[in-house]
Amino acid sequence: MTDRTIISVAGDPGYDIAVGPGSLDRLGEALSPGVRKVLVVHPPTLGARAGELRTRLMDEGRREVLLAEIPDAEQGKRVEVAAFCWQIMGQADFTRTDAVVGFGGGAVTDLAGFVAATWLRGVELVQVPTTVLGMVDAAVGGKTGINTAEGKNLVGAFWAPRAVICDLDLLHTLPKNEAVAGFAEVVKAGFIWHPQILDAIEADPEAATDV
Ligand SMILES: NC(=O)c1ccc[n+]([C@@H]2O[C@H](COP(=O)([O-])OP(=O)(O)OC[C@H]3O[C@@H](n4cnc5c(N)ncnc54)[C@H](O)[C@@H]3O)[C@@H](O)[C@H]2O)c1
Structure with missing residues (x-):
């Protein structure tokens, strides 16, 4: 593998997975040009980095970027947490041409994907997995979901991302x-x-x- 690799996933719609150190640079261009509002969903552990991501995504003021810090791990995959994200989107007048970014491990990308799949029956989604499991499995393939009291992943949707960005530099802090x-x-x-x-x-x- 060279430093940066692009894996194209076939399908309708297909999408690219960018893999390599520093590939977070591609995040801005991975979004559709018409996107004006972005919701970045992230866990508490990545709060500081989500702030940096926000600055990067603002595109010199051309985009409004909102952060949704959600509870860690499986605690984030609950309908109440999805409702918290829907509330932020509703209050910010999120439209069908705006986007959600999932920035975290598989629990975050599952929740963010579910929120993107359900808001206005589906808005753009870019996944930025930050765990090995997220990069090799959870954030690719378009399966999204949340847990219920009765079990894991019982509610969800198939919703393909527009892009998946696997920046290997993000793994340096992973336990x-x-x-x-x-x-x-x-x-x-x-x-x-x-x-x-x-x-x-x-x-x-x-x-x-x-x-
Ligand atoms: N959708 C799918 O196809 C699919 C496939 C496999 C698993 N999953 C789901 O993925 C979830 C598990 O994902 P996971 O193993 O990534 O766990 P996780 O999302 O719970 O993350 C594990 C821990 O690592 C922390 N973390 C994440 N990135 C970090 C970083 N860069 N530096 C430091 N800490 C970091 C998180 O805060 C968390 O505490 C499960 O909910 C599972 O159901 C989904």
């Missing part, structure tokens, strides 16, 4: 246990499709899991 947990999905992909993934991990497990 080791979270990184290793995400690698289980990488190993799974090795067993199912690409044995060369297993070869690379077996050759140097430390290097392969060093984020």
Whole structure:
């Protein structure tokens, strides 16, 4: 892999996944030109970085960028949290041509995707996963959802993102246990499709899991 890789996902609509250090640079251009308001959904752990993202997305005042800090991990995947996001969007007069950015692990991208899928029956979504699991699984594929008291992921929608941006620099602060947990999905992909993934991990497990 070169420093920056683009993986095109076929479909209707298809979308690109940008992978590599520094690929967050692409976030502004990943949004449709007509987007004027953006809701960035993020967990408390990424509050400072979400603030930086906001500045980057404002595009010198051409866009209004709102931040929705949601509870961490599974606590964020609740209908009350979706309603909190819908409230921010309603109060800001979010239209069909505005956009949601999911900035966090799989729990955040699931919730942000669900909010984008349901507001006005669907608005633009760009996913910026910040965990290994989010990058290799949760933020790609268009599955979104929330939990109910009865179980995980019982309510949701299929909603394809316009783009997925996997900036590997974001992984530097990820706790080791979270990184290793995400690698289980990488190993799974090795067993199912690409044995060369297993070869690379077996050759140097430390290097392969060093984020
Ligand atoms: N939609 C799908 O297809 C799909 C697929 C697999 C999993 N999922 C969902 O993904 C969720 C799990 O995702 P996860 O493993 O990413 O967990 P997570 O989203 O709960 O994140 C794990 C922890 O890491 C923290 N974190 C995230 N990014 C960080 C960073 N860069 N630096 C420091 N800390 C950071 C979070 O605040 C959280 O405490 C589950 O809800 C699961 O249902 C969805």
